[in-house]
Amino acid sequence: MCTAMETVYSDMDSSSCDYFTQDDEDSCSSMHASSPSSSIGKPASPASDSQGPCATDMGQKKRRRGRARNEATVHVVKKNRRVKANDRERNRMHSLNDALETLRTVLPAFPDDSKLTKIETLRFAHNYIWALSETIRIADIEQRQNKSRADASLLLPSPCVIDAPSPGSDACSWSSSASSSSSSPSYCTSSPSSPATHDDYGCFQTDVLQYSYHNFVPGMSY
DNA sequence: TAGGCCATCTGGTCCT
DNA sequence: AGGACCAGATGGCCTA
Numbered sequence: 001m002c003t004a005m006e007t008v009y010s011d012m013d014s015s016s017c018d019y020f021t022q023d024d025e026d027s028c029s030s031m032h033a034s035s036p037s038s039s040i041g042k043p044a045s046p047a048s049d050s051q052g053p054c055a056t057d058m059g060q061k062k063r064r065r066g067r068a069r070n071e072a073t074v075h076v077v078k079k080n081r082r083v084k085a086n087d088r089e090r091n092r093m094h095s096l097n098d099a100l101e102t103l104r105t106v107l108p109a110f111p112d113d114s115k116l117t118k119i120e121t122l123r124f125a126h127n128y129i130w131a132l133s134e135t136i137r138i139a140d141i142e143q144r145q146n147k148s149r150a151d152a153s154l155l156l157p158s159p160c161v162i163d164a165p166s167p168g169s170d171a172c173s174w175s176s177s178a179s180s181s182s183s184s185p186s187y188c189t190s191s192p193s194s195p196a197t198h199d200d201y202g203c204f205q206t207d208v209l210q211y212s213y214h215n216f217v218p219g220m221s222y
Numbered sequence: 223t224a225g226g227c228c229a230t231c232t233g234g235t236c237c238t
Numbered sequence: 239a240g241g242a243c244c245a246g247a248t249g250g251c252c253t254a
Contacts, residue, residue: 086231088241117227
């Protein structure tokens with residue numbers, strides 16, 4: 001990677017050198033305007049000013065020198081802007097990669113420890129979030145069913161009790177909105193096998209997460 | 223060796 | 239005007 005960066009940077013430096021060379025050539029050998037990328041000249045040297053074919057009289061020389069200095073200044077400003085923009089873009093991509101890396105640390109790791117690619121990370125995160133929301137949604141449904149069963153067994157058909165706010169109401173509203181996406185194509189509701197050491201909720205949670213895990217297909221587009 | 227992934231550069235566009 | 243964002247291009251590295 002270092003070699004790649006070095007190559008890129010060396011390329012950039014050489015191209016920027018071409019800009020400066022082109023400035024001097026343009027101001028000296030001819031007055032034609034040419035595109036910066038079309039000329040590759042030799043490095044500018046202070047001695048070339050007095051020895052080039054353009055050195056006919058001092059007046060012209062002064063004017064040409066002034067113009068060259070202006071164009072050189074413009075190119076320097078442009079180059080500086082480009083370098084700064086490249087630096088910002090590099091930092092921006094680094095911060096993006098950092099965020100992606102943070103996301104990887106939150107996601108369950110693959111058994112073979114193979115690092116998820118960027119697109120795989122995003123897709124797996126999508127699946128994972130969906131599975132978590134499904135876990136909450138279904139757990140909330142079960143909780144409500146248990147509560148109504150308990151109420152029925154006590155022969156208390158009071159709607160006030162059923163409609164009373166519960167600690168899980170927030171999770172319910174959130175999961176109900178999340179359930180709008182419960183038709184996620186990468187998830188199947190059939191229950192996979194699960195370790196027997198968990199309690200019901202934990203067991204189910206494990207199932208959902210495992211299913212999210214197993215249904216994640218690297219490279220799959222959805 | 224082809225293909226995938228990645229980092230970087232670059233020019234354009236939009237926003238503040 | 240300058241910065242953020244984006245997409246295309248390019249070249250290096252790795253793996254099947």
